Structure formats: C-alpha cells, structure tokens
Amino acid sequence: MRVAVFSDVHGNLAALEAVLGAIDAETPDTVWCLGDLVGYGPKPNECTALVSERVSVCLCGNHDLGVLGTIDLSEFSGDAGAAARWTQTVLEASARSYLESLEPQGEAEGIALYHGSARDPVWEYVLSGDAAVATLRLTQAQIALVGHSHVALEVRWQDVLVEGGLAAGGTELELDGARWLMNPGSVGQPRDGDPRAAFLLLDLGTQQAVFHRIEYDIERTQAELREVGLPEALAVRLGLGQ
Ligand code: ZN
Numbered sequence: 001m002r003v004a005v006f007s008d009v010h011g012n013l014a015a016l017e018a019v020l021g022a023i024d025a026e027t028p029d030t031v032w033c034l035g036d037l038v039g040y041g042p043k044p045n046e047c048t049a050l051v052s053e054r055v056s057v058c059l060c061g062n063h064d065l066g067v068l069g070t071i072d073l074s075e076f077s078g079d080a081g082a083a084a085r086w087t088q089t090v091l092e093a094s095a096r097s098y099l100e101s102l103e104p105q106g107e108a109e110g111i112a113l114y115h116g117s118a119r120d121p122v123w124e125y126v127l128s129g130d131a132a133v134a135t136l137r138l139t140q141a142q143i144a145l146v147g148h149s150h151v152a153l154e155v156r157w158q159d160v161l162v163e164g165g166l167a168a169g170g171t172e173l174e175l176d177g178a179r180w181l182m183n184p185g186s187v188g189q190p191r192d193g194d195p196r197a198a199f200l201l202l203d204l205g206t207q208q209a210v211f212h213r214i215e216y217d218i219e220r221t222q223a224e225l226r227e228v229g230l231p232e233a234l235a236v237r238l239g240l241g242q
Contacts, residue, residue: 001029001030001109001203001204001205002026002027002028002029002201002202002203002204002205003028003029003030003031003032003108003109003111003201003202003204004023004026004028004030004031004032004199004200004201004202005031005032005033005034005145005184005199005200005201005202006019006023006031006032006033006034006184006187006198006199006200007033007034007035007036007061007115007147007148007183007184007185007186007187008034008035008036008061008147008148008150008185008186008187008188008189009033009036009037009038009041009047009051009186009187009188010036010037010038010039010040010041010047010063010186010187010188010189011037011038011039011040011041011042011043011044011047011087011188012040012041012042012043012047012187012188012189012197012221012238013041013042013043013046013047013050013221013224014216014217014218014220014221014224015187015188015197015214015216015221016047016050016051016187016188016197017050017216018197018214018215018216018217019187019197019198019199019214019216020050020054021214022199022212022214023199023201026201028201030056030057030108030109031054031055031056032055032056032057032058032108032113032145033051033055033057033058033059034059034061034113034114034115034145034146034147034148034184035058035059035060035061035064035102035104035115035147035148036060036061036062036063036064036115036147036148037051037058037060037061037064037099038063038064038067038087038091038095038099039061039063039064039066039067039080039083039084039087040063040079040080040083040188040189040230040234041083041188041189041221041224041225041234042221042224042225042227042228042230043224044067044087044090044091044095045090045091045092045094045095047188048094048095048098048099049094049095049098052098056108057106057108057113058102059102059103059104059105059106059113059114059115059121059147060099060102060103060104060115061104061115061116061122061147061148062075062104062115062116062122062123062148063076063080063084064099064102065104065122066084067084067087067088067091067099068096068099068100069088071122073085078231079231079233079234082230082231083230083231083234086228086229086230090228104116104121104122105118105121107141109204110141110142110143111141111142111143111144111145111202111204112135112139112141112143112144112145113144113145113146114135114144114145114146114147115146115147115148116146116147116148117131117134117135117146117148118134118135118136118137118138118139118144119134119135119138123148124148125148125149126146126148126149126153126181126183127149127151127153129155129157129162129163129164130162132144132153132155132157132162132164132181133155133157133162135181136157136179136181142175142177142178142179142180143175143179143180143181143182143202144180144181144182145181145182145183145184145200146181146182146183147183147184147186148183149183149191150185150186150189150190150191150192151166151183151185151186151191151192152166152167152168152169152171152183152184152185152190152192152198152200152211153165153166153167153181153182153183153185154167154171154173154180154181154182154183154209154211155180155181155182156173156178156179156180157178157179157180157181158178158179166192167182167183167185167211168194168211168213169194169196169198169211169212169213170210170211170212170213171210171211172208172209172210172211173208173209173210174207174208175207175208175209176207177207180209182200182209184198184199184200184211185198185199185200185211185213186198187199188221189237189238190241191237191241191242192241193240193241193242194213194241195218195238195239195240195241196213196214196215196216196241197213197214197215197216198211198212198213198214199212199214200212218238218239221235221238222235222238222239225238
C-alpha cells in the first residue's frame with residue numbers, strides 16, 4: 001500500500017494542482033489530506049472541490065472550522081482572521097457541506113491522523129521531540145501523521161531515544177517498524193523557508209517514506225490574492241516560504 005499525504009492547502013489552487021500532478025506521477029494507491037483546505041488563500045471553493053474529488057481520507061483544520069463558524073474568529077491573528085472572514089463571504093454551499101462532513105482526527109490503514117496533535121487535534125503545533133512523543137504516547141499506531149505547523153517534520157521514537165527534525169525535500173526514511181511522527185509540510189503556505197509545495201509518500205509495504213517538494217506558479221497565486229483584495233503580506237510570505 002502506497003499512500004500520498006498532503007496538508008494545509010489553504011485555498012492555493014496553483015500549488016494544489018502542482019502537487020496532485022506530482023502525486024499522479026507516483027501512482028499511489030490512495031491519497032489523504034490532513035486539513036486546512038481553506039483560509040489564507042484566494043481559491044477556497046476550487047480547492048475544496050478538487051480535494052473532495054481526489055482524496056479518500058480528509059481531515060478538517062482550525063481554519064476550516066473558523067470559516068464554518070465552529071471556532072470563533074477572535075482566536076485567529078490579524079491576516080488569518082481577515083482571510084477567514086473573506087472566505088466566509090465567498091464559500092459556496094457545496095464546499096461548506098464538504099467541510100462540515102470532516103473531523104480533525106482520524107485513522108486509516110492503521111495510521112493515526114491529526115490536523116494538530118493527539119492532545120489537541122485542532123490547535124496544537126507539534127514542532128519538538130517532546131510534543132511528538134506526547135502524541136505517540138496517546139495512540140497505539142506505529143505512525144502518526146500531523147499537519148497544522150506548515151513545517152515538514154520527521155521524529156523517530158524508540159525507547160528513550162528521540163531523533164529527527166525538519167524534513168527537507170528529498171528526505172528518505174527507512175521506517176523499520178519503529179514509531180514515527182511525520183508532518184508532510186504544507187501545500188499552500190510552506191513555513192520552513194522552502195516556498196515549494198510539499199507532500200509525503202509512504203510505502204507501508206517496504207516501510208519507506210519520501211518527503212517531496214514541488215515547484216508551482218507562486219506568481220499566479222500572488223496575483224489571485226491581490227485580485228480579491230486579501231492582505232499583501234499573504235502574497236509576500238508565499239515567495240519566502242514563511
Ligand atoms: Zn494551516
């Protein structure tokens with residue numbers, strides 16, 4: 001079983017199309033998404049439709065829940081809140097009903113899936129070994145996958161040994177039946193200094209994982225952001241991968 005996993009699309013259609021094209025070339029058996037389809041980006045309806053067509057397992061994230069009104073938007077910072085309020089004004093009924101059908105945690109093929117973490121599936125950012133182990137302690141699954149931080153990450157936990165860190169594009173891991181927490185990184189708003197869109201390919205048979213980064217037309221998304229009047233800082237950060 002080969003699984004492609006991506007997360008944090010954030011209404012960035014150019015990035016999503018590029019990632020789905022690259023995933024197609026890998027011919028995985030199934031595709032999963034770890035949430036935050038909307039928020040920040042200019043194409044929430046198009047991205048939600050495409051994810052709903054192409055993904056067999058999908059979580060929701062804090063931005064999806066904010067746009068739906070499940071989470072109060074006072075919990076969001078300036079540009080995030082502004083983008084969520086704009087998204088509310090354009091979200092179509094079909095996108096809304098798909099987002100409403102999603103949960104922030106799940107399980108598939110024996111792998112635990114969280115938008116944030118096992119401790120807090122909606123809000124916790126897993127960015128340290130301690131936080132990764134805390135999530136792995138709360139599940140029996142060999143592998144836990146998280147999104148939310150927009151930072152590609154791999155942490156291996158065995159007895160008292162915790163190893164890992166940022167997972168740059170091209171990182172290949174032998175999973176060897178050990179316990180792992182991984183974050184594929186973000187499709188639509190990477191924050192690890194690499195502006196390319198991210199996804200993760202898992203081979204559960206051979207126990208291998210490969211972190212991929214894909215070039216996409218950043219200027220197209222920046223132009224689309226400006227066209228709908230979203231904050232300029234959201235366009236600038238795409239070029240920086242921050
Ligand atoms: Zn996000």
